[in-house]
Amino acid sequence: MTAVVPHGPRADNGVCSSVDGNEIGRQHGSRLPAVSIALGALSVASFWVVGLGFLWGVGAVICGAVATSRSAVAEHEAASLRALLGVVIGVAGITVSAIALFPMLAEL
Structure with a gap:
């Protein structure tokens, strides 16, 4: 069974009234903030692997x-806060990796 959804400019007869063009655009925003958080978490978790963190x-x-x-993202x-959090976690991962790298360099 298929549903008929009107596609006109004033198609407001109760069918799919909760979804409009602007809402769809906001749902499919940039994925870079989430990628930044994921990479930052990986960097903190893998600080002990030489260079990977x-x-x-x-x-x-x-x-x-x-x-x-x-x-x-700026709007x-x-x-925007997720992207900033990704940057902060990434810097923390770089810092922790650098601190963990110094004792290893002394052994070489």
Whole structure:
């Protein structure tokens, strides 16, 4: 069975009235803030692997910085805060990886 959904400019006869064009656009925003958080979490979790935590952290900072520069993210406060959180977690991963790397370098 199929449903008929009108596609006109004033198609408001009770069918799918909760979904409009603007709401769909907001749902499919940038995924870079989420990627930045995920890379930052990976960088903190893998700080003990030589160089890997550092690389994940750099990726998190880059994704977060690119995400904050996009207008779709800058206009949406929650996405902007997620991108900033990704940058902060990425910097934390870089810092922890660098601190863990110093004793390993002393052994070489």
